[in-house]
Amino acid sequence: MGIRPAMNRLRYPEKFVLISLLFLLPLVVTMGFMVAEQNVRIRFAQQEIAGATYLRALNEVYLATLLHRHEVLRALTLGITVEALPHTRQRVEQSMAALRPLQATYGARLQTSELFEQIETGWADLRDDDMRGSALDGYDRYQQLIVDQRMLIATVGDNSNLILDPDLDSYYMMDAVLLRLPEAQELMARILLINENLVPQEHRIADRRTEIIMQLSLLRANSERLQRNLATSYAHTNWTALEALLEPEVQHYLSLVDTMLRAYQAAATEQGRLLGTRELVDLGQAALEAADQLSAATSPALETLLTMRINALQQRQGFTILFSLLLLVLAYATGIRLMRSISGPLNELLRATQRLAAGDLSVQVQTSGQSEVAMVGHAFNQMAQEIRANRDLLEQRVIERTHELANSARAAEEARIAAEEARATAEEATRAKSIFLANMSHELRTPLNAIIGYAEMLEDEAADFGYDDFTPDLAKIRVAGRQLLALINDVLDISKIEAGRMELHLDRFALNTMIGDVVSTITPLAEQNGNRLLVRGDTSGTLYNDLTRLRQSLLNLLSNAAKFTANGKITLEIENQNINSIEYLCLRVHDTGIGIDSEKIGQLFREFTQGDSSTTRKYGGTGLGLVLSRRFCQMMGGDIIVSSTLGEGSTFTIVVPREVRPEDAVAHLVASSDAAPDGPERGVVLVIDDDPVTSDLLQRTLTREGLRVVTAISGAEGLARARAERPDVITLDVLLRDADGWQILAALKADPELADIPVVMLTILDERSTGFSLGAADYLTKPVDRRRLIELVGRYCTSDVEASEEQPAILVIEDDPTTREILCRTLDQAGWKTREAANGRLGLSAVAEARPRLILLDLMMPELDGFGFLNELRSQPDYIDIPVIVVTAMDLTHEDRVMLTTSAQRIMQKGAYERDQLLGEVRTLVATYARHDQRER
Incomplete structure (x- = not known):
């Protein structure tokens, strides 16, 4: 089958659409993406060149500062006049002068202005009076300046994209310029200071010989790493002259470093050898200058590699654009040829149509073949013939039909628009309500967390320091805060149910255990009003239900019975009923209290209402308990039934399935018998x-x-x-x-x-x-x-580990200063060491600085929230086993809990935990982690 017959079977609009899609759209999109990607890579490399240029001058400032510090400390420590001091001071000033124009050019792009101003200020202070104070003061001042310079080097590497360089040759060259050589210079400078006994005792980590051996080991590892990295760069570059250009400087540097290492190693380890000799000083300074020369050679080489990459990208971009233009020309030529193949018949048909429109009903079109144009010609001739016979009748029918279709289309379109608007309004309302619930949960619980936390700490401190008069008042504040938190939770639960965000968490549990917990909880409240609590019925077997919601509902009914009954009897009856082949559990609570008027029963399940207003005033309450309990039971596929006689008592009955169907709720799966739990194994x-x-x-x-x-x-x-x-x-x-x-x-x-x-x-x-x-x-x-x-x-499972491990540090990551202070003070008072961070980004830095044994983590934070922090933390193998306790005021969805289950060991809600509970969780997880760590070793 040929192309032309196949094309003739298509309609002409389809032909043009097909050709356009086949040639123009994919071409434009693909080439556009390619050119855009190449531009991004070019800008990336240009930013790296800016950073490399800046680093070349900054490294010279760094070396000059190290040399000048050495001479200043020699003068301050030995109390002598150092002839080289003016020379080294002038060298620092000249290198700073060379860096200032680069700062003016690249400072905004590299975000170095603040650090550069710190270095300028620090150097100005030292330059004006570099001999001020003791040797310790001088060491501290110069050490701060050197730390600022290293921080500026790291900032340039980060903000100029050098640290993210994608090519092996330039990446390992960057490693030499940005990391290895500055590190080697600092190691050499410290060895020289220790050699001449110029490091104050407060800043030493060991005796002179031991610390020299330690620093020599670090310098040797640095040199080996530098040599391997440069070899990798040579092996993966297209610049054949790179190795020949750099290798003389590299070998010169490595030779001087090796000589220095051997000389200092012998002086530090052999008996009778002296430290601080002129020979050792000269060897160290020669190696330091060789490092500066190698840095001066590798920096231009790095810039050349980046320039070569930009040139290659620009050349590739030119080929891409040229190829795109050639394809566009080809597509245009194909379209022109196709149009000419159909323009003749279409023009003839157009002229016949114009004559017909002018009233010439005798017009005929010459047709041949089976193409669409020929079919249109045949139809045109037939139409003209029909028009001649039935023109008047046809026009009338067309007018009527057109009117009907227009009305139908208009009505359908209006209905569709109205439905779309209604759906959009409903979805927006649902989203707004969900966002409001999440924000209100966080905003309400966060200040309550502070109130309750400070009340608990003040109550403990009042008891410790003997302020017994304050203890009852502080306890009232804490209890009132808990009551307010419970009220807020009830209001938020009602709102979540209405918004469709409340979820059931199904689990299998023993009925007798739940009943025992409820009875032990409610008995003191019942006895407070002189009531007797009786339990009747069969409590054997298990349920597959939401334990928390069911227990909350039963507790609410029993507490209402105890509240509205005095010197009477409260009976809890348990029985099973089979309804429509489904086994239901009936929990019937009967009391001999004040009862409810039959006309008021209908108001019981309305939000914020009770049987009548006078009852509310006398007995208190918000009117939310029964509403929540009934909503929970309805979510489980059951209900609450009430019957009451005023003055005689009331009966409330919970009816729920013993086995809730999983499709009706969010299942909470339990691990199998031999399955290991997520996180560190406690035992x-x-x-x-x-x-x-x-x-x-x-x-x-x-x-x-x-x-x-x-x-x-x-x-x-x-x-x-x-x-x-x-x-x-x-x-x-x-x-x-x-x-x-x-x-x-x-x-x-x-x-x-x-x-x-x-x-x-x-x-x-x-x-x-x-x-x-x-x-x-x-x-x-x-x-x-x-x-x-x-x-x-x-x-x-934990006692032996706790006895053998030193007390670990705990990292508290929380953006709210008040909450963070409460957590840290609580842990400090319990004897734990703490560190703190204000957001997830700072938390990651704190983990990198010193590995914590436990993390307390908030979820809603600026810059990097708790979810992002957990993703970053668990993506690093070294930190995957650090236990995490999530402390949050958010209302977590099922998806949030599933995600957190894989990363956090505990989830605690702000304000909803007791101080002792927090400390217990901390002790348990720290001991658990310690046991796990011992087993790994």
Whole structure:
């Protein structure tokens, strides 16, 4: 099939669109991207040239300052007149004068103005009176000037793109100019100072000979690295003359450095050799000058390599543009030829159409072939014939039909526009509400965090210093802050539900454990009003539900019953119901309190209202508790049912599925039995229990605490897994099917390799004396208290590490000064060493300066937020195992929590944690990290 027949089958608009897309659009886009990319690389290299030019002059200032400092310290320390002092001072002044024009030219581009002004000011102070003060004062003043110059060198490297150079030849040449040679000059200068005993005692890190050996080792490593880097640059450059140009200077420098190293090494290590001889001084100064000569040779070579790269890019850009023009010409020629192939028939058709429009109904078009133009010609002739017969009727029908279509199209378009506007308005409202919730969560909780934190610290300090009169008032402030925080949380929860941002976190848990926690919490409140609390029903089995929301809802109902009942009875009934083949849990709370008028029951589930206004005034409350509880139950697929008689009491019933479907909520998955938790491993626990339910509950409880759990269902399997895994703690059931638990305990203690492992006995029977006599570390009675279990396991998993490790430093990263001060003071009072940073960027710098053992991290910060900090931190292998506690006022989404779970060990909400809770988390994670670090070593 030929091209021409295929083209004839296409319509003419399709032909032109096809040709345009095939030639013009891809060409323009592709070539545009190529040219833009080349321009970016050219500007990148030009910025590097500016930095290299600036560094050439700056390195001369740096060397001159090192030499001048040496002569000044010699004069101050030895109390003699140094003849070279005016010469070195003049050399610094001349090098500064050469740098000033470059600063005026490139200072704004390289962002060096502030540092340059510091150096100018520092040098002016030293130049006017460089012999002022003691030798220690002189050393400190010159050391600050040298530190500022090194910082300026680093700033030029960063802001001029030199540190990001993409080519191997120029990158390793940059490494020599920017890093290796300045570092070598500083090492040589310090060796010369130590050699002549010119370094004050306060700034020494060892005795003279030891420190000289240390500095010589660093200088030797520097020279080897410099030589390797230059060899790499030679091997990967297109500039064949580069090696021949630089190698004489390189060999001269390496030879002088090697001579210096051997001479100083012999003087420092051999008995009887003296330091401070003229020979050693001359060798050091010669090597220092050779470093300056090598820097003067490598800087122009770096600029030449960058210029060659720019020339190559510009040449490639020219070829790209030329090629683009050739393709455009070809496309134009093809279009012209195509147009000529169809212009003749189209012109003839156009003339016939004009005659028809003028009223000549006898016009005919000559047609041939099967192309679109020919088909149009046939249609035109037929149309002209029909027009002649039915012109009047056809025009009337066309007018009517056109009117109907116009009306329909107009109505459809108006409906579409209205729907789009409504959808956009709804989406914008949802986004605005979500943003408002996140901002309000942060803005409200941050000041509350300060109020509660300072109240806790002041309360502790008042107790410590004997100000007992202040302690009750401070406790009231702290309690009021907690109550305000709870109110804010309720309001935000209501808003999140309305905005569709509230999520369920499903988990499997034991019903009896939840009921026990709720009863232990509510009993003091019930007894406060003289009430009796009764619990009836079957609490066995497990639920797959949102434990936090369900417990909060039940606590709310029970606390309302205790509040509105005095000297009466509160009953909690638990039962199961099967509704439409779904098993539901019914938690019925009945009280003998004041009751509710039937006309007021409808107001119970409205926000910020109670049964009536007088009740609100007498009993207090915000009217949010029942609203939240009902919304939570509805999210779980259930509801709250209420019945009441005024003066006799009320009954509130929670009805929720025992198994909430995962598609209705955000699932919170639990790790498998032998899976290791994310982050540093706190320890390994072996659970020996033949009861699957008990084993599963122990496994889930310990896994959440960052422990790896290994399970065994028999005594023999437990002994085998203990020998294979060597766990930190063993939990052992006494009543095993295949063996007596006491026999297994005796076997564990008889094995020398297992005898030191702590064993916690789990049993229904209270046989503590038997367990301790056989060597058990501790004892728990079923049903197991989860908090007691976690406490015991944490004790035996971390105690040996905490005893052997020095107290680690803790890094606090928080942009709010008040919150940062509270955290640091809290940790300092507990005996921890702290450092602080105001944002994520400064936090990364602090981590690089000194590796912390633990990080407390805020999420919402300027420059670099907490999420960005975690990404940067975990991308570096050396820092991936540092434990992180997130302390934030944000309302985290499910996606935020999933992301943080892979990077942070704990997430704590500002204002929502107690001081002791924070310190407990810090101690646990620091000890955990220490154990992990010991195992790695």
